[in-house]
Amino acid sequence: MPSGSADISSILDRILDAATDNLRIAKILVQMGLDPDNVTYDAIFNRMLEIFVHNITLANLFATVGAGFFVATLLMRTMVPLRVANMIGCAFFAIFGALSANVATFLLYLLMLPINALRLRQMLKLVKKARHAAEGDMSIEWLKPFMTERKYRRGDTLFKLGDPAKEMLLTVTGKFLVKEINVEIGPGALMGELGFLTPDNRRTGTIQCIEDGQVLTITYDRLLEIYFQDPQFGYYFLVLTSQRLLQNIDRLQKQLATERAATTNRTA
Structure with missing residues (x-):
């Protein structure tokens, strides 16, 4: 046997001997069914294997597979496969709870299944609409499940030029006025999306x-989360904001042309 292997073996034996001299470790070995005065690596391995085989049950197999899927979710970078893996893991753990007669575990993971299914459905809708963005579909109906409702009355100021910007708004009913350029905004229009792109997140208008009307709002933090969860949504959002910028440029060009005329x- 090579001297290097012999040295490693002797070191491991000394470590094992020293460990068995510790009263706490000796107590653990006794609880495992091992003799602290006669412990070998083969004995430890055989005992661990015996414990493992003894605890193999159908319920534990389902729990092991479920744990594997939950660990897999930690390695995933995008939300759709993560939600799918999480749902599969929840299903296996729910079966484990049922087989082991653990009602709390069964109910917990059973309730998590429809929640994950709902979020997965929302994310799939988002991906679908993001793909349509490249084909010219500028509808943002898919974003509504991520937004919250807010109402305004006539005369209310939603925000002013230069204010800190923290959210984007979608008009549902009512009319709103961009005071700097005297443009009315009706239902179905975005407001405040440009503040998401400015370096200091400031409002670009009042x-x-x-x-009287109703709007739906979504915070920039939530918008950023969705943005990074799916790169296609990033493209979709850029298309929307680019369209708004082009509309503003076209409006300014027409205004300049009118003033020149x-x-x-x-002078004529």
Whole structure:
């Protein structure tokens, strides 16, 4: 036998001998059914294998598979496969709870299944709509499940130019006015999305309610979370904001053209 292997073996034997001299470790060995005065690596291995085989049950097999899927969720970078793996893990743990007559475990993981299914459905809708963005579908109906409702009355100011921006809004009913450019916004329009892209997250205009209405809001933190969960949504959002910027540019160009025409007429 090579001297290196012999040295390692002797070191491990000394470590094992020293461990068995410890009263706490000796007590653990006795509880495991081992003799502290005659402990070998083969004896420990055989005893661990015996314990493992003795505890193999159908319920524990389901729990082991479920634990494997839960560990797999920690390695996943995107939400769709993570939700799928989580649902499978919950199903296995629910079966484990049923087979082991553990009502609390059974109910816990059984209730987690529809919650994960709902979130998965929402995420799949998001992915589908994000893909449609490349084809020109500019609807943002898919974003509504992630938003919260808020109501405004006539005369209310939603936010002012330069205010800190923390959320994006979608109009549902009512009318709103962008005061700086005197443009009315009706139902189905986004407001405050450009603040998400500005370096210091500041409002780029003042919005006032001119007719009682309802809006849906989503915080930039939630928007950022969705943005990074699915890169396609990032593209979708950029298309939306680019469209708004192009509309603003077109509006300014028409305004400049009108002012130039008026100046030309005055000087003619």
